[in-house]
Amino acid sequence: MEFKKVKLKNGLTVLFEKRDVPVTTVMLATRYGAMYEPEEEKGIAHFIEHLCFKGTEKRSVRDIAEEVEKVGGVLNAFTSEEVTAYHVKLPSEHLGIAMDVISDIFFNASFPEAEVEKEGNVICEEIKMYHDNPKAHVLDRIKENLYEGSAGMFIAGTEEGVKGMTREQLFARHREVYVPSNSVLCVVGNNDFDEVVRIAEGFEINGNEKVGVGVSEIKKRIVKDSEKRDGVQQANLVMGFHFPYSDEKERYAAEVFSTILGQGMSSKLFSEVREKRGLVYGVKTELDLGKNYGYMIIWAGTDFSKIDEVIDICSREFGKMGGISEEELAVAKVQVIGNRNVESEGSNETAVNLIMEELSEDANDYYDYEKNINAVTLEDIKKLAGISEFASFSLGP
Numbered sequence: 352m353e354f355k356k357v358k359l360k361n362g363l364t365v366l367f368e369k370r371d372v373p374v375t376t377v378m379l380a381t382r383y384g385a386m387y388e389p390e391e392e393k394g395i396a397h398f399i400e401h402l403c404f405k406g407t408e409k410r411s412v413r414d415i416a417e418e419v420e421k422v423g424g425v426l427n428a429f430t431s432e433e434v435t436a437y438h439v440k441l442p443s444e445h446l447g448i449a450m451d452v453i454s455d456i457f458f459n460a461s462f463p464e465a466e467v468e469k470e471g472n473v474i475c476e477e478i479k480m481y482h483d484n485p486k487a488h489v490l491d492r493i494k495e496n497l498y499e500g501s502a503g504m505f506i507a508g509t510e511e512g513v514k515g516m517t518r519e520q521l522f523a524r525h526r527e528v529y530v531p532s533n534s535v536l537c538v539v540g541n542n543d544f545d546e547v548v549r550i551a552e553g554f555e556i557n558g559n560e561k562v563g564v565g566v567s568e569i570k571k572r573i574v575k576d577s578e579k580r581d582g583v584q585q586a587n588l589v590m591g592f593h594f595p596y597s598d599e600k601e602r603y604a605a606e607v608f609s610t611i612l613g614q615g616m617s618s619k620l621f622s623e624v625r626e627k628r629g630l631v632y633g634v635k636t637e638l639d640l641g642k643n644y645g646y647m648i649i650w651a652g653t654d655f656s657k658i659d660e661v662i663d664i665c666s667r668e669f670g671k672m673g674g675i676s677e678e679e680l681a682v683a684k685v686q687v688i689g690n691r692n693v694e695s696e697g698s699n700e701t702a703v704n705l706i707m708e709e710l711s712e713d714a715n716d717y718y719d720y721e722k723n724i725n726a727v728t729l730e731d732i733k734k735l736a737g738i739s740e741f742a743s744f745s746l747g748p
Contacts, residue, residue: 355544356714362532365551366705366714368539373442375540376698377449379457380436380706382535383528385506386566386643387433392524393501394508397430398474398516399525403437404428405466407459408557410452418452426452430506433566433641434710440699443541447550454554458529467518475510485580485587485746490637490650493591496574496742497646501567528564531556537705537714539698566643577745586655586747589648590665592738594638596645599712603723604731609636609647610690611683611732612672619668620649628664630657642711655747662743673736680729688721 353369384396406412419426424441437457439449481487495503507513531554538547571593595601613620613636624634634651649669653661694700701717708717716723 352718354715354718356709357548359531359548359552361552361554361556362530362534363551363554364535364709365548366535366537366709367542367544367547368537368701368705369542369544370540370698372698373444373541374440374698375443375446375449375538375542376438376440376702377446377453378436378438378537378539378699378702378706379453380434380535380537380710381457381529382434382533382710383564384431384433384435385504386502386569386641387528387564388501389567390501390504391512392516392520393504394474394506394513395516395521395524396435397507398471398513399521399529400428400430400435400437401470401474402462402466402521403456403460403525405470406461406463407455408461409459410455415452415456418448422448424449432506432639433643434706436703436706438699438702446538446540446542446546450547450550450554454551454556457534458554458556460525460529462518462522462525464518467516467521471513471516474507474513478505478507478510478513481505481507485583485585486650486652489587489589489744489746490648492578492744492746493589493648493742496576496744497571497591497593498644499570499572502569502644503572524564526557535706535709537702537709539702539705569644573740573742575743577747579748580746581748583746583748585652586658586745587650587652588658588661588745589650589743590662591646591648591742591744592669593740594640594645594647594735594738596640596642599716599723600726600731601735602640602645604727604735605638605640605645605647607680607683607687607724607727608672608732608735609638610687611675611679612636612669613649614690615686619671620651620665623668624651624661624664630654630661630664634661634665658745658747666741669741670736670739673733675729675732677729680727680732684724684727687724691720 355367422445428437
Protein backbone atom coordinates (compact mmCIF):
# COMPACT_ATOMS: atom_id res chain seq x y z
CA MET A 352 0.00 0.00 0.00
CA GLU A 353 1.39 3.41 -0.99
CA PHE A 354 1.33 5.70 2.06
CA LYS A 355 2.91 9.11 2.47
CA LYS A 356 3.02 11.63 5.29
CA VAL A 357 4.33 15.17 5.45
CA LYS A 358 4.11 18.19 7.73
CA LEU A 359 3.61 21.43 5.80
CA LYS A 360 5.26 24.75 6.58
CA ASN A 361 1.97 26.04 7.98
CA GLY A 362 2.00 23.20 10.53
CA LEU A 363 -0.70 21.01 8.94
CA THR A 364 0.02 17.27 8.93
CA VAL A 365 -0.98 15.54 5.67
CA LEU A 366 -1.61 11.79 5.41
CA PHE A 367 -2.18 10.07 2.07
CA GLU A 368 -3.02 6.53 0.99
CA LYS A 369 -3.12 5.77 -2.72
CA ARG A 370 -5.93 3.54 -4.01
CA ASP A 371 -6.85 2.22 -7.45
CA VAL A 372 -10.61 2.69 -7.12
CA PRO A 373 -12.15 5.94 -8.43
CA VAL A 374 -13.46 7.12 -5.04
CA THR A 375 -11.71 9.43 -2.59
CA THR A 376 -12.28 10.39 1.02
CA VAL A 377 -10.92 13.72 2.22
CA MET A 378 -10.96 14.10 6.00
CA LEU A 379 -9.81 17.11 8.01
CA ALA A 380 -9.60 16.82 11.79
CA THR A 381 -8.68 18.98 14.75
CA ARG A 382 -7.11 17.61 17.91
CA TYR A 383 -10.06 18.82 19.93
CA GLY A 384 -13.03 16.89 21.26
CA ALA A 385 -15.21 16.36 24.32
CA MET A 386 -12.30 15.35 26.58
CA TYR A 387 -10.86 18.86 26.20
CA GLU A 388 -13.88 20.63 27.64
CA PRO A 389 -14.40 21.85 31.21
CA GLU A 390 -17.81 21.03 32.69
CA GLU A 391 -19.12 24.56 32.15
CA GLU A 392 -18.42 24.26 28.41
CA LYS A 393 -19.45 20.66 27.86
CA GLY A 394 -20.74 20.24 24.35
CA ILE A 395 -18.86 23.16 22.80
CA ALA A 396 -16.81 20.95 20.44
CA HIS A 397 -19.99 19.32 19.14
CA PHE A 398 -21.75 22.70 18.83
CA ILE A 399 -18.82 24.05 16.80
CA GLU A 400 -19.05 21.02 14.51
CA HIS A 401 -22.67 21.86 13.73
CA LEU A 402 -21.97 25.55 13.14
CA CYS A 403 -19.12 24.91 10.69
CA PHE A 404 -21.77 23.83 8.18
CA LYS A 405 -23.72 27.08 8.57
CA GLY A 406 -21.74 29.19 6.17
CA THR A 407 -18.35 30.80 5.52
CA GLU A 408 -17.30 34.17 4.16
CA LYS A 409 -17.71 32.89 0.59
CA ARG A 410 -20.26 30.05 0.89
CA SER A 411 -23.83 29.82 2.15
CA VAL A 412 -25.28 26.72 3.80
CA ARG A 413 -26.76 25.70 0.45
CA ASP A 414 -23.51 26.33 -1.42
CA ILE A 415 -21.62 24.01 0.94
CA ALA A 416 -23.93 21.08 0.37
CA GLU A 417 -24.61 21.75 -3.30
CA GLU A 418 -20.97 21.88 -4.43
CA VAL A 419 -20.29 18.43 -3.03
CA GLU A 420 -23.61 16.79 -3.82
CA LYS A 421 -23.81 17.94 -7.45
CA VAL A 422 -20.82 15.70 -8.29
CA GLY A 423 -22.19 12.71 -6.33
CA GLY A 424 -20.34 13.41 -3.10
CA VAL A 425 -21.34 13.06 0.55
CA LEU A 426 -20.32 15.53 3.27
CA ASN A 427 -20.49 14.90 7.01
CA ALA A 428 -18.65 15.26 10.33
CA PHE A 429 -18.34 13.75 13.80
CA THR A 430 -17.21 14.76 17.26
CA SER A 431 -15.55 12.21 19.53
CA GLU A 432 -13.65 12.44 22.80
CA GLU A 433 -10.33 13.56 21.34
CA VAL A 434 -11.04 14.71 17.79
CA THR A 435 -13.58 16.55 15.65
CA ALA A 436 -13.43 15.55 11.98
CA TYR A 437 -15.07 16.65 8.72
CA HIS A 438 -15.13 14.39 5.70
CA VAL A 439 -16.14 14.31 2.05
CA LYS A 440 -16.42 11.15 -0.04
CA LEU A 441 -16.75 11.65 -3.79
CA PRO A 442 -15.41 10.55 -7.21
CA SER A 443 -11.62 10.95 -7.21
CA GLU A 444 -11.65 13.29 -10.21
CA HIS A 445 -13.31 15.94 -8.05
CA LEU A 446 -10.57 16.07 -5.41
CA GLY A 447 -10.26 19.86 -5.80
CA ILE A 448 -13.91 20.42 -4.87
CA ALA A 449 -13.61 18.26 -1.77
CA MET A 450 -10.42 19.99 -0.61
CA ASP A 451 -11.77 23.48 -1.25
CA VAL A 452 -15.12 22.97 0.48
CA ILE A 453 -13.83 21.05 3.49
CA SER A 454 -10.97 23.48 4.16
CA ASP A 455 -13.33 26.42 3.88
CA ILE A 456 -15.88 25.15 6.41
CA PHE A 457 -13.07 23.92 8.68
CA PHE A 458 -10.87 27.00 8.84
CA ASN A 459 -13.20 29.81 7.81
CA ALA A 460 -16.66 29.09 9.23
CA SER A 461 -18.36 32.42 9.97
CA PHE A 462 -20.84 31.37 12.68
CA PRO A 463 -23.77 33.62 11.67
CA GLU A 464 -25.49 35.01 14.74
CA ALA A 465 -28.92 33.93 13.47
CA GLU A 466 -27.77 30.33 13.19
CA VAL A 467 -26.39 29.96 16.72
CA GLU A 468 -29.71 29.93 18.59
CA LYS A 469 -31.40 27.89 15.87
CA GLU A 470 -28.67 25.23 15.81
CA GLY A 471 -28.62 25.19 19.59
CA ASN A 472 -32.27 24.16 19.47
CA VAL A 473 -31.40 21.43 16.95
CA ILE A 474 -28.74 20.05 19.29
CA CYS A 475 -31.18 20.08 22.21
CA GLU A 476 -33.49 17.90 20.11
CA GLU A 477 -30.53 15.60 19.45
CA ILE A 478 -29.88 15.36 23.20
CA LYS A 479 -33.53 14.43 23.78
CA MET A 480 -33.38 11.83 21.03
CA TYR A 481 -30.45 10.01 22.63
CA HIS A 482 -32.02 10.26 26.07
CA ASP A 483 -35.29 8.77 24.87
CA ASN A 484 -33.55 5.80 23.22
CA PRO A 485 -32.93 3.32 26.09
CA LYS A 486 -29.91 1.63 24.49
CA ALA A 487 -28.27 4.89 23.48
CA HIS A 488 -28.97 6.36 26.90
CA VAL A 489 -27.30 3.56 28.88
CA LEU A 490 -24.26 3.57 26.58
CA ASP A 491 -23.83 7.28 27.30
CA ARG A 492 -24.63 7.08 30.99
CA ILE A 493 -21.99 4.43 31.73
CA LYS A 494 -19.37 7.12 31.14
CA GLU A 495 -20.77 9.05 34.08
CA ASN A 496 -20.25 5.99 36.27
CA LEU A 497 -16.66 5.54 35.02
CA TYR A 498 -15.43 9.15 35.14
CA GLU A 499 -15.98 12.25 37.22
CA GLY A 500 -16.76 15.68 35.84
CA SER A 501 -16.55 16.54 32.16
CA ALA A 502 -15.10 13.18 31.10
CA GLY A 503 -18.27 11.46 32.29
CA MET A 504 -20.70 13.76 30.51
CA PHE A 505 -22.54 13.25 27.22
CA ILE A 506 -20.53 14.56 24.25
CA ALA A 507 -23.33 16.91 23.18
CA GLY A 508 -23.54 18.41 26.68
CA THR A 509 -26.77 19.43 28.39
CA GLU A 510 -29.70 21.47 27.11
CA GLU A 511 -29.00 24.20 29.65
CA GLY A 512 -25.32 24.34 28.76
CA VAL A 513 -25.91 24.42 25.02
CA LYS A 514 -28.51 27.18 25.25
CA GLY A 515 -26.13 29.24 27.37
CA MET A 516 -23.31 29.31 24.79
CA THR A 517 -22.85 32.54 22.88
CA ARG A 518 -21.71 33.19 19.33
CA GLU A 519 -18.61 35.00 20.63
CA GLN A 520 -17.68 32.07 22.89
CA LEU A 521 -18.10 29.49 20.13
CA PHE A 522 -16.32 31.54 17.48
CA ALA A 523 -13.37 32.30 19.76
CA ARG A 524 -12.88 28.63 20.63
CA HIS A 525 -13.09 27.67 16.95
CA ARG A 526 -10.37 30.16 16.02
CA GLU A 527 -8.26 28.87 18.91
CA VAL A 528 -8.25 25.16 18.02
CA TYR A 529 -9.05 24.99 14.28
CA VAL A 530 -5.53 25.93 13.23
CA PRO A 531 -3.11 24.03 10.95
CA SER A 532 -0.66 23.10 13.70
CA ASN A 533 -3.49 21.42 15.61
CA SER A 534 -4.97 19.65 12.58
CA VAL A 535 -4.53 16.58 10.37
CA LEU A 536 -5.61 16.21 6.73
CA CYS A 537 -6.06 12.68 5.41
CA VAL A 538 -6.77 11.75 1.78
CA VAL A 539 -7.50 8.15 0.81
CA GLY A 540 -8.18 7.54 -2.86
CA ASN A 541 -7.04 7.46 -6.48
CA ASN A 542 -5.17 10.76 -6.53
CA ASP A 543 -1.65 12.15 -6.69
CA PHE A 544 0.15 12.98 -3.45
CA ASP A 545 1.92 16.01 -4.91
CA GLU A 546 -1.43 17.44 -5.99
CA VAL A 547 -2.87 16.90 -2.50
CA VAL A 548 0.08 18.73 -0.96
CA ARG A 549 -0.09 21.56 -3.50
CA ILE A 550 -3.77 22.17 -2.76
CA ALA A 551 -3.26 21.92 1.02
CA GLU A 552 -0.43 24.45 0.92
CA GLY A 553 -2.84 26.90 -0.70
CA PHE A 554 -5.62 26.60 1.88
CA GLU A 555 -7.11 29.96 2.86
CA ILE A 556 -6.87 30.11 6.65
CA ASN A 557 -8.35 32.76 8.93
CA GLY A 558 -7.38 32.17 12.54
CA ASN A 559 -4.75 32.18 15.22
CA GLU A 560 -1.64 30.03 15.29
CA LYS A 561 -1.57 29.64 19.05
CA VAL A 562 -3.32 26.63 20.52
CA GLY A 563 -4.04 26.97 24.22
CA VAL A 564 -6.42 24.14 25.03
CA GLY A 565 -5.39 20.96 26.83
CA VAL A 566 -7.21 17.84 27.93
CA SER A 567 -9.28 18.34 31.06
CA GLU A 568 -8.26 16.39 34.15
CA ILE A 569 -9.61 12.85 33.95
CA LYS A 570 -10.57 11.18 37.22
CA LYS A 571 -11.76 7.59 37.26
CA ARG A 572 -14.48 6.21 39.48
CA ILE A 573 -16.61 3.08 39.82
CA VAL A 574 -20.36 3.59 40.36
CA LYS A 575 -23.25 1.15 40.07
CA ASP A 576 -26.78 2.51 39.75
CA SER A 577 -29.99 2.24 37.76
CA GLU A 578 -32.92 4.21 36.41
CA LYS A 579 -36.58 3.32 36.11
CA ARG A 580 -38.57 4.49 33.10
CA ASP A 581 -42.22 4.07 32.21
CA GLY A 582 -43.15 2.75 28.80
CA VAL A 583 -40.29 0.29 28.31
CA GLN A 584 -40.58 -3.48 28.54
CA GLN A 585 -36.94 -4.52 28.33
CA ALA A 586 -34.09 -3.56 30.64
CA ASN A 587 -30.93 -2.25 29.02
CA LEU A 588 -27.83 -3.09 31.03
CA VAL A 589 -24.25 -1.95 30.60
CA MET A 590 -21.12 -2.83 32.57
CA GLY A 591 -17.97 -0.73 32.23
CA PHE A 592 -14.32 -1.68 32.87
CA HIS A 593 -11.37 0.73 32.96
CA PHE A 594 -8.79 -0.63 30.51
CA PRO A 595 -5.12 0.37 30.12
CA TYR A 596 -4.55 2.81 27.28
CA SER A 597 -1.07 4.33 27.60
CA ASP A 598 0.81 1.20 26.50
CA GLU A 599 0.35 0.41 22.79
CA LYS A 600 0.77 -3.32 23.41
CA GLU A 601 -2.10 -3.26 25.91
CA ARG A 602 -4.31 -1.55 23.34
CA TYR A 603 -3.93 -4.42 20.89
CA ALA A 604 -4.47 -6.94 23.67
CA ALA A 605 -7.71 -5.14 24.53
CA GLU A 606 -8.95 -5.56 20.95
CA VAL A 607 -8.28 -9.30 21.03
CA PHE A 608 -9.83 -9.58 24.50
CA SER A 609 -13.01 -7.77 23.45
CA THR A 610 -13.35 -9.87 20.30
CA ILE A 611 -13.13 -13.20 22.15
CA LEU A 612 -15.44 -12.09 24.92
CA GLY A 613 -18.22 -10.28 23.11
CA GLN A 614 -17.83 -9.68 19.38
CA GLY A 615 -20.12 -11.70 17.16
CA MET A 616 -22.28 -14.80 17.48
CA SER A 617 -19.25 -16.99 18.20
CA SER A 618 -18.18 -14.91 21.22
CA LYS A 619 -18.20 -16.28 24.75
CA LEU A 620 -20.93 -13.93 25.97
CA PHE A 621 -23.25 -14.63 23.04
CA SER A 622 -22.79 -18.38 23.51
CA GLU A 623 -23.21 -18.31 27.27
CA VAL A 624 -25.87 -15.65 27.83
CA ARG A 625 -28.04 -16.04 24.74
CA GLU A 626 -27.47 -19.48 23.20
CA LYS A 627 -27.11 -21.53 26.37
CA ARG A 628 -29.51 -19.66 28.68
CA GLY A 629 -31.79 -17.62 26.40
CA LEU A 630 -31.58 -14.58 28.68
CA VAL A 631 -31.06 -11.94 25.97
CA TYR A 632 -31.61 -11.16 22.34
CA GLY A 633 -28.48 -9.03 22.15
CA VAL A 634 -25.22 -8.97 24.13
CA LYS A 635 -21.87 -7.55 23.05
CA THR A 636 -18.69 -5.75 24.05
CA GLU A 637 -17.42 -2.40 22.79
CA LEU A 638 -14.07 -0.65 23.27
CA ASP A 639 -13.36 3.05 23.52
CA LEU A 640 -9.62 3.60 23.70
CA GLY A 641 -8.09 7.05 23.31
CA LYS A 642 -4.75 8.65 23.98
CA ASN A 643 -5.87 9.84 27.42
CA TYR A 644 -8.47 7.26 28.49
CA GLY A 645 -9.71 3.73 27.87
CA TYR A 646 -12.64 1.52 28.79
CA MET A 647 -14.56 -1.54 27.62
CA ILE A 648 -18.28 -2.04 28.06
CA ILE A 649 -20.57 -5.06 28.03
CA TRP A 650 -24.10 -4.28 26.87
CA ALA A 651 -27.13 -6.57 27.15
CA GLY A 652 -30.87 -6.25 26.73
CA THR A 653 -32.78 -8.53 29.11
CA ASP A 654 -35.85 -8.92 31.29
CA PHE A 655 -35.75 -6.61 34.32
CA SER A 656 -35.90 -9.60 36.69
CA LYS A 657 -32.79 -11.11 35.06
CA ILE A 658 -30.41 -8.17 35.44
CA ASP A 659 -28.47 -9.59 38.39
CA GLU A 660 -28.18 -12.98 36.73
CA VAL A 661 -26.85 -11.49 33.50
CA ILE A 662 -24.34 -9.33 35.40
CA ASP A 663 -23.13 -12.38 37.32
CA ILE A 664 -22.67 -14.47 34.16
CA CYS A 665 -20.91 -11.67 32.28
CA SER A 666 -18.61 -11.00 35.22
CA ARG A 667 -17.68 -14.69 35.45
CA GLU A 668 -17.02 -14.94 31.72
CA PHE A 669 -14.84 -11.82 31.92
CA GLY A 670 -12.73 -13.41 34.66
CA LYS A 671 -12.51 -16.73 32.80
CA MET A 672 -10.76 -14.95 29.95
CA GLY A 673 -7.57 -15.46 31.94
CA GLY A 674 -7.77 -19.16 31.17
CA ILE A 675 -8.17 -19.16 27.39
CA SER A 676 -5.94 -21.48 25.36
CA GLU A 677 -3.25 -20.72 22.80
CA GLU A 678 -5.58 -22.11 20.15
CA GLU A 679 -8.38 -19.72 21.15
CA LEU A 680 -5.94 -16.82 21.07
CA ALA A 681 -4.65 -17.78 17.63
CA VAL A 682 -8.21 -18.04 16.23
CA ALA A 683 -9.12 -14.65 17.71
CA LYS A 684 -6.09 -12.98 16.13
CA VAL A 685 -7.17 -14.17 12.69
CA GLN A 686 -10.66 -12.78 13.38
CA VAL A 687 -9.39 -9.38 14.58
CA ILE A 688 -7.03 -8.98 11.63
CA GLY A 689 -9.78 -10.10 9.26
CA ASN A 690 -12.20 -7.58 10.76
CA ARG A 691 -9.68 -4.79 10.17
CA ASN A 692 -9.07 -5.90 6.58
CA VAL A 693 -12.81 -5.93 5.83
CA GLU A 694 -13.24 -2.53 7.49
CA SER A 695 -10.33 -1.11 5.49
CA GLU A 696 -12.20 -1.64 2.24
CA GLY A 697 -13.97 1.64 2.98
CA SER A 698 -11.92 4.80 2.40
CA ASN A 699 -13.82 6.63 5.17
CA GLU A 700 -12.96 3.97 7.73
CA THR A 701 -9.31 3.96 6.68
CA ALA A 702 -9.11 7.75 6.92
CA VAL A 703 -10.56 7.67 10.45
CA ASN A 704 -8.10 4.98 11.54
CA LEU A 705 -5.11 6.78 10.03
CA ILE A 706 -6.05 10.02 11.79
CA MET A 707 -6.59 8.25 15.12
CA GLU A 708 -3.20 6.55 14.82
CA GLU A 709 -1.57 9.89 14.04
CA LEU A 710 -3.20 11.56 17.04
CA SER A 711 -2.17 8.68 19.26
CA GLU A 712 1.42 8.40 18.04
CA ASP A 713 2.16 7.90 14.34
CA ALA A 714 -0.10 7.09 11.37
CA ASN A 715 2.49 4.60 10.12
CA ASP A 716 1.43 2.31 13.00
CA TYR A 717 -1.79 1.64 11.07
CA TYR A 718 0.21 -0.53 8.69
CA ASP A 719 1.77 -2.54 11.54
CA TYR A 720 -1.63 -3.64 12.81
CA GLU A 721 -1.28 -7.32 11.89
CA LYS A 722 2.19 -7.52 13.45
CA ASN A 723 0.98 -5.85 16.64
CA ILE A 724 -2.07 -8.10 16.97
CA ASN A 725 0.04 -11.20 16.42
CA ALA A 726 2.39 -10.05 19.20
CA VAL A 727 -0.41 -10.31 21.83
CA THR A 728 0.28 -13.09 24.34
CA LEU A 729 -1.79 -15.14 26.75
CA GLU A 730 -0.14 -13.19 29.56
CA ASP A 731 -1.48 -9.95 28.08
CA ILE A 732 -5.01 -11.37 28.04
CA LYS A 733 -4.63 -12.74 31.57
CA LYS A 734 -3.60 -9.31 32.83
CA LEU A 735 -6.78 -7.73 31.46
CA ALA A 736 -8.91 -10.57 32.84
CA GLY A 737 -7.58 -9.67 36.30
CA ILE A 738 -9.51 -6.39 36.27
CA SER A 739 -12.25 -7.15 38.76
CA GLU A 740 -13.92 -3.79 39.39
CA PHE A 741 -16.62 -2.58 37.07
CA ALA A 742 -19.22 0.17 36.91
CA SER A 743 -22.76 -0.59 35.85
CA PHE A 744 -25.93 1.17 34.81
CA SER A 745 -29.31 -0.24 33.88
CA LEU A 746 -32.55 1.26 32.66
CA GLY A 747 -35.79 -0.65 32.86
CA PRO A 748 -39.43 -0.66 33.92
